[in-house]
Amino acid sequence: MSEKFPIGIFDSGYGGLTVFKEILKKLPQYDYIYLGDNARVPYGNRSFETVYQYTWQCVQQLFDKGCRLVVLACNTASAKALRSIQQKNLPQLSDTRRVLGVIRPTTEIVGDLTQSRSVGILATNGTVSSRSYPIEISHFYPDIQVFQEACPMWVPLVENNEHQKPGADYFIKQHMDNLLNQSGDIDTVILGCTHYPLLINKIMQYIPDSIRLISQGEIVAEKLADYLVRHPEIEGLCSKNGNYSFYTTESVEEFDKKGAIFFGSQISCEHLEVQ
Known part of the structure; x- marks a missing residue:
């Protein structure tokens, strides 16, 4: 019987754990390896070339650990690195490996x-400046208008566990006002960062009830399940023991502590040096 391999989940830090959590709910039978590049976070303000280099290095680490399918559970990496990896790196490999992102699954369904x-x-x-969401949405739904708002303070609020405190309200209201002031017709808002689901309760205080908030975790999980059905040549390579493990490029203790906030339960990770 041919060897089977885990599915890799990559993020620049902790946010991808909100996606991984939903993937585990939807597809608990598979084996997974999660890697957070916490030593070099944040990715959001880095150049396209730097994000591409960092992301490809981490994807290669997951490949080295046996993964043949890797999900970039990071919007910035999906926006700035995914296309280059798919077009430049993967064709040079001798076997079948795939790298998927989180932006396309979300944009595919927004028209509905x-x-x-x-x-x-x-x-x-980084994600806003890349214009990945407007570009992808226009491919599927040319009639949809897209309005963007960059929220640079939101990730630090979440990672420092300040997101539920009163001080977070100022920054959340500020950016929600900025977004909604761009158009009174907005009826759907995509949380285009995997940290932002932890802010949903706060965000909902500053938007009309008529506006729909879209979190990516469940969408990505559904699309991954569909992808595996449509690509049996990849699905057949995936091991199914229900096991998963975590790695970080930074402090193990810090990752375990903060990661639990995103994952919703205790985790125990190992350190991985990225070359």
Whole structure:
């Protein structure tokens, strides 16, 4: 019988754990390896070339650990590195390996969610400047208008466990006002950063009830399940023992502590040096 391999999940830090959590709910039978590049976070303000280099290094680490399918559970990496990896690196490999992102699964379904055809994006500076969401949405739904707002303070608020405290309200209200002031027709808002689901309760205080908030975790999990059905040549390489492990490029103790906030339960990780 041929050897089977785990599915890799990559993020620049902790946010991808919110996606991984949903993937585990949907597809608990598979084996997974999660890698957070916490030593070099944040990715959001880095150049395209730097994000590409960092992301490809980490993807190679997951490949070295046996993964043949890697999900970039990071919007910035998906925006700035995914296309280069798919077009430049993967064709040079001798065997079948795939790298997927989180932006396309979200943009594929947004047309089914908006009635006004006006959609808002909340994301990091890197994702907003890449214009990945407007570009991808225009491919599927040319009639949809996209309005973006970069929220540079939101990730630090979450990672420092300040997101539920009163001090977070100022920054959340500020960016929600900035986004909604761009258009009164926005009826759907995509949380284009995997940290932002932890802010949903706060965000909902500053938007009308009529606006729909879209979190990526469940969407990505559904799309991954569909991808595996449509690609049996990849699915057949995936091991199914229900095991998963965590790695970080930074402090193990810090990752275990902060990671539990995102994952929703205790985790225990190992350190991995990225070359």
